[in-house]
Amino acid sequence: MISPTPSPLLQPGQSLARGVARALLGFDFVSLPEFIPAPGLRVDLMCMGSKAEIWIVECKSSRADFQTDRKWQGYLPWCDRFFWAVDADFPTDLLPDQTGVILADGFGAEVLRMGPETLLPPARRKVLVRDFARAAARRLHGLRDPGFSAISSA
Numbered sequence: 001m002i003s004p005t006p007s008p009l010l011q012p013g014q015s016l017a018r019g020v021a022r023a024l025l026g027f028d029f030v031s032l033p034e035f036i037p038a039p040g041l042r043v044d045l046m047c048m049g050s051k052a053e054i055w056i057v058e059c060k061s062s063r064a065d066f067q068t069d070r071k072w073q074g075y076l077p078w079c080d081r082f083f084w085a086v087d088a089d090f091p092t093d094l095l096p097d098q099t100g101v102i103l104a105d106g107f108g109a110e111v112l113r114m115g116p117e118t119l120l121p122p123a124r125r126k127v128l129v130r131d132f133a134r135a136a137a138r139r140l141h142g143l144r145d146p147g148f149s150a151i152s153s154a
Helices: 012-027 063-067 072-078 122-144 146-152
Strands: 029-035 043-049 054-059 081-086 100-104 109-113
Touching: 012 029, 012 043, 012 054, 012 081, 012 100, 012 109, 029 122, 043 122, 054 072, 054 100, 054 122, 072 081, 072 122, 122 146
Parallel strands: 054 081, 081 100
Antiparallel strands: 029 043, 043 054, 100 109
């Protein structure tokens, strides 16, 4: 049974990421939170579709959170589409027009505006798909064998 209240262990951005991940399953996208596409970058949610489409979703829980984000444009070369995920109280007029917008809470989400599509170069897509798969497998292994995974992961 789904709890009627968000988990107290989740920060607001993590709650938004959970709702987005749930909703994007309906688009046949799987998601990994806190994914590192390249050294020095960490995206809130990296999402991959059934045809290896790559979407990045940055979750912003407040105006201040958005206004202090100076890295988001560095994420654009690492995805086919870029989105902001915000809650119902967020002033969406602050978000750049050339980006997608997802309205979310801890339980689901709705795409309000699709981000424009800028296809990744094939070589970069190949690396991202491989890294996504390896990160997902490493996290699954960590759930299955936490003691060993902590020792063996670099």
